[in-house]
Amino acid sequence: MKKVTWFSALAVLFAAGATQAATITSARNIEFLVADGKEVTFENWAPQQSIALSEGKHQLVMRFDGEVQRGSKAVIFTSRPYLFELNVDGRDATINIDANLRVKTQATSYFDDNPQWQAEFDNGEVMPLEAVELKGGGFGAYADMEALVAEYNRENGIIIDQGASKNLNDVLVEVDDQGQASIKGDALSQLKLWYTKASDQERKTFRRWIIDQD
Known part of the structure; x- marks a missing residue:
C-alpha cells in the first residue's frame, strides 16, 4: 500500500465543481484500487491511504490486503476486489470491514461468506455499504x-x-x-x-x- 500521486490529481479534478470536499481514508489493511473508474495509485507505502472526494455519490473499489497468521507463520492475505457506492456529504470517513481478521482461515471464511463493508465517521456513526464482489476470469484477471x-x-x-x-x-x-x-x-x-x-x-x-x- 502506497501514498499519494493520484490523490493530488483527484483533488484538482473535483475542486472546480465541489462545494465541500471530504477526506476518505482506508482502515489499516484496506486498500484503494479504483475510484470513479480511475485506478488509484500511491507513491510510498503507508498503513492507511486517503483520497479527497467532492459531495455526491462516488464509486469505490477496495480490497483487504494484510498480514494474518497461518499456524506459526505470518502470511499476506489478499481478498478479491469489492465495488460499492459512497454518498459523500462533506464528512470525513474511514472505509473498513466489520471484522478484525488475524488468522488466515478466519479471513478466508469471512470473505467466502458475506463481508460487510462500512463507512465510519468521526462522531462514531457507522454506515453499512452494499458491496459487490468483482470476479475476473483467467490468469491476470485483476491486472487491469x-x-x-x-x-x-x-x-x-x-x-x-x-x-x-x-x-x-x-x-x-x-x-x-x-x-x-x-x-x-x-x-x-x-x-x-x-x-x-x-x-x-x-x-x-x-x-x-x-x-x-x-
Whole structure:
C-alpha cells in the first residue's frame, strides 16, 4: 500500500465543481484500487491511504490486503476486489470491514461468506455499504482493474459523469404501482444509457454514424 500521486490529481479534478470536499481514508489493511473508474495509485507505502472526494455519490473499489497468521507463520492475505457506492456529504470517513481478521482461515471464511463493508465517521456513526464482489476470469484477471470496473459499469448501465457515478437504469427507468416500466429522462441521458450497454463494435459503428452526420 502506497501514498499519494493520484490523490493530488483527484483533488484538482473535483475542486472546480465541489462545494465541500471530504477526506476518505482506508482502515489499516484496506486498500484503494479504483475510484470513479480511475485506478488509484500511491507513491510510498503507508498503513492507511486517503483520497479527497467532492459531495455526491462516488464509486469505490477496495480490497483487504494484510498480514494474518497461518499456524506459526505470518502470511499476506489478499481478498478479491469489492465495488460499492459512497454518498459523500462533506464528512470525513474511514472505509473498513466489520471484522478484525488475524488468522488466515478466519479471513478466508469471512470473505467466502458475506463481508460487510462500512463507512465510519468521526462522531462514531457507522454506515453499512452494499458491496459487490468483482470476479475476473483467467490468469491476470485483476491486472487491469480499470477495464474490469468499466465492464461491470457497462453491463449495469452505470456511468461516471462529472466526477460522480450514476446508475442510468435508476435515473431513466420508472416502474409504476402495477409494475409497468417506462423510459423517462432527456434524450442525452437516454443516449448515455444505451451507449453504456452497447458492445465495443456497436460503439464503433455508432461513432462512425455520428461522424457521417456532420
